[in-house]
Amino acid sequence: MKSILVTGAAGFIGQNLVTALCRRDDVDVHTFTEQDDAATLDALVGDADVIYHLAGVNRPETEEEFETGNVGLTQGVIDALERRGAKALVVLSSSIQAERGNPYGRSKKAAEDALFAFHERTGGPIAIFRLPGVFGKWSRPNYNTVVATFCHNLARGLDIAINDPNTELELVYIDDVVVAFLRCLEVGGVDPAQTRYTVTPSFRITLGDLADRIRRLREMRETLVVPDLSDGLMRRLYATYLSFLDEDQFAYPVNLFTDDRGWLFELIKSEHFGQIFVSKTRPGISRGNHYHDTKIEKFCLVQGRGVVRFRQIDSEEILEYPLDDAEIKIVDIIPGYTHSIENVGEGEMIVLFWADEIFDRDRPDTYFCKVEA
Numbered sequence: 001m002k003s004i005l006v007t008g009a010a011g012f013i014g015q016n017l018v019t020a021l022c023r024r025d026d027v028d029v030h031t032f033t034e035q036d037d038a039a040t041l042d043a044l045v046g047d048a049d050v051i052y053h054l055a056g057v058n059r060p061e062t063e064e065e066f067e068t069g070n071v072g073l074t075q076g077v078i079d080a081l082e083r084r085g086a087k088a089l090v091v092l093s094s095s096i097q098a099e100r101g102n103p104y105g106r107s108k109k110a111a112e113d114a115l116f117a118f119h120e121r122t123g124g125p126i127a128i129f130r131l132p133g134v135f136g137k138w139s140r141p142n143y144n145t146v147v148a149t150f151c152h153n154l155a156r157g158l159d160i161a162i163n164d165p166n167t168e169l170e171l172v173y174i175d176d177v178v179v180a181f182l183r184c185l186e187v188g189g190v191d192p193a194q195t196r197y198t199v200t201p202s203f204r205i206t207l208g209d210l211a212d213r214i215r216r217l218r219e220m221r222e223t224l225v226v227p228d229l230s231d232g233l234m235r236r237l238y239a240t241y242l243s244f245l246d247e248d249q250f251a252y253p254v255n256l257f258t259d260d261r262g263w264l265f266e267l268i269k270s271e272h273f274g275q276i277f278v279s280k281t282r283p284g285i286s287r288g289n290h291y292h293d294t295k296i297e298k299f300c301l302v303q304g305r306g307v308v309r310f311r312q313i314d315s316e317e318i319l320e321y322p323l324d325d326a327e328i329k330i331v332d333i334i335p336g337y338t339h340s341i342e343n344v345g346e347g348e349m350i351v352l353f354w355a356d357e358i359f360d361r362d363r364p365d366t367y368f369c370k371v372e373a
Helices: 012-021 038-047 064-084 103-122 146-155 174-183 207-223 232-243
Strands: 002-007 027-032 050-053 089-095 126-131 133-135 168-173 203-206 257-259 262-270 274-281 286-291 297-303 305-312 319-324 330-333 337-343 349-355
Touching: 002 012, 002 038, 012 027, 012 174, 027 038, 038 064, 050 064, 064 089, 064 103, 089 103, 103 126, 126 174, 133 146, 133 174, 133 232, 146 207, 146 232, 168 174, 168 207, 168 232, 203 207, 203 232, 207 232, 297 305, 297 319, 305 349
Parallel strands: 002 027, 002 050, 050 089, 089 126, 133 168
Antiparallel strands: 168 203, 257 262, 262 274, 274 349, 286 337, 297 330, 297 349, 305 319, 305 337
């Protein structure tokens, strides 16, 4: 079993990494945060097989804190390793800002240089990740990333400020960072001849596009339109946005359409997979009696007893498919067949419907035609 030390364990990346490490049964996890006594760091470093050095400062009150928080603590880890003669793998969370001349970037570059010098002196294994903007659950608005700020504000109906919508960002998602970090624990996960590593995938996006995407996610509860989740960035943004909802926002009401047959509501819609809706129907009532030229549907009765009836529009033969919640079935609705579903039970019937396209009132592809003439 490997002994793992995570510095900065209470931070955004640290919290996600520690959570993933604690799911494993092949590691013993130890943490160090700014609340811990600095005197304990020596023993923790000496006992570790792998050190994830994530601790650092990125928004201090004074520039001097960059030096102490980013360079000083890194040097402290290095000094402890050398005092103990330890050969732990050190995985450093650095930043692409190290390529730039701002105070934060200079401090991250100095931390990298100190670790490189240690590697050259001792041969101790190191893995340096220069991370772009990291986003995901448990990030802090107005601190970790603009994604967190946008998600936090838009989820609460607050304004967001964009100075230049054409400003381009490079982003990586927290779970992808964790996967890359955990890969360092695998046999062959770290090449002794290699010191720099990257996280994939990474995404480039402008501030304006980022804001527009998160606004669409906020509007989903009204439009019901799910974005294209085959887009890796959009799927990750959606998970991040949801993590910023207040706890009293998790549930929300539907727009219920009621009439003498029962009720119906739309659940979700997508330009890519159509829409899903649900109905409740009273005993003895039928729905449908129409056909489609091209539209495809599926019916799934989940409560009660019903019968789906079909008739090819140029035939008199009626086909019947009885349905019962004792044996859940899915019925494909075939184009060119007029169809209906009737509640033949004594209680209410609930049916889940899927259509391959969002209903368009100007082009409904739905034509009234009774099944039973």
